[in-house]
Amino acid sequence: MECVVLAAGEGKRMRPLTAKRPKVMLPLANRPMIEHLVLAARDAAINDFVFVVGYGEREIRKHFEDGSQWGVHIRYAPQRHQHGTADAVRSVRDLVTGPFLLLNGDMIIKSTDIADLRKCHPPCMSTSTTNHPGDYGVVVVENGLVTSLEEKSKYPKSNMINAGAYHFDPDIFDAVDSVQTSSRGELELTDALFEYIAEKKMKAHQLSYWMDVGNPWDMLDANLTLMGNLQSDLKGTVEEGVSIHGTIIVGEGSLVKSGTCIEGPCIIGKNCRIGPHAYIRGATSVGDDCHIGHCTELKNSIIMAGTNIPHFNYIGDSIIGTGCNFGAGTKIANLRHDHSNVRVCGKDTRRKKFGAVIGDGVQFGINCSINVGTLIGSNAQFAPNSYVAGCLGENAIIR
Amino acid sequence: MGYIGRREAAPIIVEGLKKLEYRGYDSFGIATIGNGIELDKHQGRISDSSHSAGHLKGKIGIGHTRWATHGVPNDINAHPHTDCLNQIAIVHNGIIENYADLKRELILRGHTFRSETDTEVAAHLIEEAYESEKDLLSAVQNVVPKLKGSFALLIISKGVDQIIAARYASPLVLGVGDGEFFAASDMTPILDYTERAIYLEDGDIACITPVTVEIFNGKNQVQRPVELVDWSIEDTRKGGFAHYMLKEIYEQPQAFYNSVRAITRETIPAPIRNPESVTVVACGSSYHAGLIFKYLLEDSCAIPVRLDFASEFKYFSPPIKGVVIGISQSGETADTLSALKQAKGHNCTTLAIVNVLGSTISRIADFTLFMRAGPEISVAATKSFIAQLAILMQIIDFIGDGEYEEVLLSGHRAIEEVLLMDLSGAVELCRNANSIFFVGRGPFYPVSLEGSLKMKEISYIHAEGYAAGELKHGPFALLSKETPVVAICMPGETYGVMISNIKEMKARGAPVIALGEQGDLELSDVVDIFIPLPETHPFIQVLTSVVVLQLLAYHTAVALNRDVDKPKNLAKSVTVE
């Protein structure tokens, strides 16, 4: 069976992390989000994928190529303008031949659920429950059929929502062709579904687990969840005198020097240098080619490839892009004195503890102080001793 | 434009041709392989017709939008052309120079011609070769050496799941999709589907199937790299403007500002920073930009500049030395391209100034500076001209060690200022004229050339640009009440003589419209209509006077109900020599 994965959007809410890559290529547990999805689908015996790509197409192609490394076959359908999900589906007309699965590329879903969705007779929509249904399409299900669907409702009728995974027949292509621009100015796939719903054809399939990543801080929860499935695996070199607790993965060519303490779950990528005397705490993933040096403490964070956090740093509850460099003594605060929820650029993260979102290639001089809830655009530069707070754009410089 | 893959070809080609229309728009046509060769062609513009070509079936197709070179624009002369049996269809850009000889021979061998075009010759030649070779690729390989001139060809044949593409001295690019390929003169129509491109080189023949492409040069198979094209498709909405030209005129402050800011000392290639001599080759408006550059650079930096029409460059054969700069909006202008190739043949450093990333000229030249004009749709160049000047002035600034930096950084304000100008009086004078003279001296001489070119292009009124002093060596005899003179008379060393020239012209009864500096009472007293330009540096006055002349041409053309954006008999980028 063919599986269409929607991966064309930039994911504006994930800025600045999406400066060099689309949202679906953001790493969780050291793999792009979409790779987790492909693996789950593969385990449900799906081998033929069509990726609808647009923003950051090159990154996705470079990573997957034709998919043979994963034992699957991947084709690409570029969608140059992002006119909405219905338009994305239109762009794969003639490219899929029979009934197919349609998955949003930015969600986390289990392979058993994909297998069940596959068995469900099309058209079929997967559903999930959430405690803030107003942010999604709210559905009402009666006797296994979807009877109502309402986008971003102020007064949701239930806490059951459309999870963005479907099983369709090719007749969906005729349905999406008739979709008109919605009040949000997009061609929305859900508008194509109302006819199915009215004719009582749209089946519902409840997922056992579902999570989507809407904002940068959601990545921390998703990272933790995906690390839960891992087994310890020490491919790199771990020197004597390293203390290890819980599930730990250390990639090939990485060296963990003595005196380092790692508390799992934790993933360290390939060719990293850790320690001596680094302290890495739970739910942290460190990408390839990173350097986490002497007396540096990391906690519940995502550090992307090629970033150096070499001496006397503290990073907690933060997301750091690729190729950043932290000067000695630069630290990120992650708790407010009033213990209220941390806000980033005015948005409530719903987290008491959150540090910073830092884009790619950001450089800090020594002893910079980064306040809670700071957001820093790519390639920003900060002079020694700078106090960094608030929202900083791309290429911002404090000197 | 060609498509081969798993989708229906016709709708993709129709959309693509609409985007290529700026290359020519007097007729269009599409052929697909469905039930045999299915053909649909028409006189006129594809964007004007509601053609979806939906009745053409098949997943392989070629299409063309034409600008007549041989044969008048009509349904029959529109591409694609077919052979006698309607089994082979072909589209062609360029000119087959020896077509007359070939046609005679073909007729003798019993072929029937339907059209007056040079292209049809190729269709019949391929038909013959295909009969003996039984293989489309070999047939094309046999025919191509017989063709002289420039061409980009796409060929399809009934019962063959291939498109054969051939290129010589005319642009052709292949778009690489997943299980599908595209072919077109440039990337614009392809970018909707893929950003991966193969640029064919001269003499290449490509055999394209839905999954593979094999490229031959002569009989040898060659590899051409797949390149990634970086051009986010910008929106080219006309919005509320009546014409693209007006929209683009109003975008000039931004185009100037962006172009000036985009080029820094670091981005100017080293050989240009301190040249011994400079040669500029260009066509049309770009030539006028080059002429302004010549005046300004020679005056401010005492570096000799040689300037040639690109189309004439090859007929001169003095030794070419120093840096050769080629200027072209589209980066595809055939004459400028061949002039740059010739310069490279003389081991000169070549610099291209173009507006389109990835265009042929930018890939031929040693260095390229990109204008930041954004897409220009109107056939009459406006903002690309201003952007060219921005870059050329910026080069002068760097050669002259930052002397003009302040001036250039505020240039956009003066342009903005003249956009507010009311030209109704001057328009009224021009619309009733049967001939208009544009005169100026010094750097304002090329400005007058550009002003007259714009007037001719879009209003169809005969106009001539003249160096003011040259007027009395002949054209004076033509002056009368019906021939208004547009004179550019700015303060500076040319001012005194310009005033006396204007008085002479007035004495012959010609109404005079003068562009001068605001507050110039002496000038405004002598002339019929005075257009005051802001008081600024001479560099900027060049810009502001150009903008006023663009607006004058535009409003005159509108007053005469002309089709401003697509003037008759003209194409945006001329890819034949």
Next chain:
Amino acid sequence: MQAVILAAGEGKRVRPLTRSRPKAMIPVANRPIIEYVIEALLKNGIRDIIVVVGYRKEQVTRFLNQLELPVEVVIQNKQLGTAHALKCAESHIKGDFLLLPGDNYIDHHSIGRIKEIKNAMLVKEHPSPSNFGVVLLKDGFVTGIIEKPEHSPSFMVSTGIYSLTRDFFSYIRENDITDAVSSMLDSDEKLQAIMADDWQDAIYPWDLLKMNKRLLKDLPEAREGTTSRQTITQGTVNIGKGTTIGPNTLISGPVIIGNDCEIGPSCCIMPNTSIGSRVKIEPFTLIGNSLVMDDTSIGSHSRIIDTVTSEGCRLADHTTMSASSSLMNIEGEVIKPEFGVVLGDRVISGPFTIFKNCIVGNNVTIEGGSRVISRILPDESMVI
């Protein structure tokens, strides 16, 4: 639902700021007023937007063109009045529609309330009702509307924002909307009055400062460009790309600074200040509660308070600006407002110039050491 935005009028009372743009295009907090109107409509899911342009239509159209959402542009060739402008858009209107002036700020909640009702008007109390159409209400319905009365019977005025049906066109006989509304009321049509939450109109140029202050409240924080470590920022500060802020500069938000500016070192930017793009402010200058538009440069040791400067002004060092009040004749009306300084496009002034409570026209040149106090200088004039 469709919306018609009227942006054809010049806005004579805010001269000299309307020389190169209509009032709707005056940038407040660095965005043209009309952009806020469009944004409020989009927040309500209204995407079918028609803009009537006229005065300096190319400048408006150029701006509308670069919006993400394509809007329909309709041209009113002669500015005869608001109803005439609306009539120009008649053929584009399919059914019920909203009618809004492009040169007033309106919050999106108010639009959300009125769009649900057929035949309604947004109303608001205003301290000087005589400048507007004053409405008479009964049980939440409009019973009468009086255009700019000398002695106003109430403080309730029309915001010029209506929710209407196509039938409204049958009431248009004269060139003004108010007349059409009156004749609509005369024929016993109901027109509901809905209170607007937040509506801002600038009658006179100095009113823009109040609007600026209001709009800066919603300013998102963002910092690009280069700032010095010794720059002190307080409150919400928004700094654009390519802007450089020198050391020891104090920026006390809300303040917005556009792209490619050069500020400082050692400047003070006080609250409620908007600075456009490519603006240059030399050292030791203080700016507060002001609106400085693109391409303006201000010399060192200046004090710029309560000031609106249009584009491309060049003010030399030691320029002083401050507020006061005096009798003034604005477009034939004598008033006694208290305000600071309003400068038109490309005003050039020499060092040690003092401005106080004055309106300076476009392209005015002022010699150094002049005192311009309580005066209106016409366009193109010179002060020697």
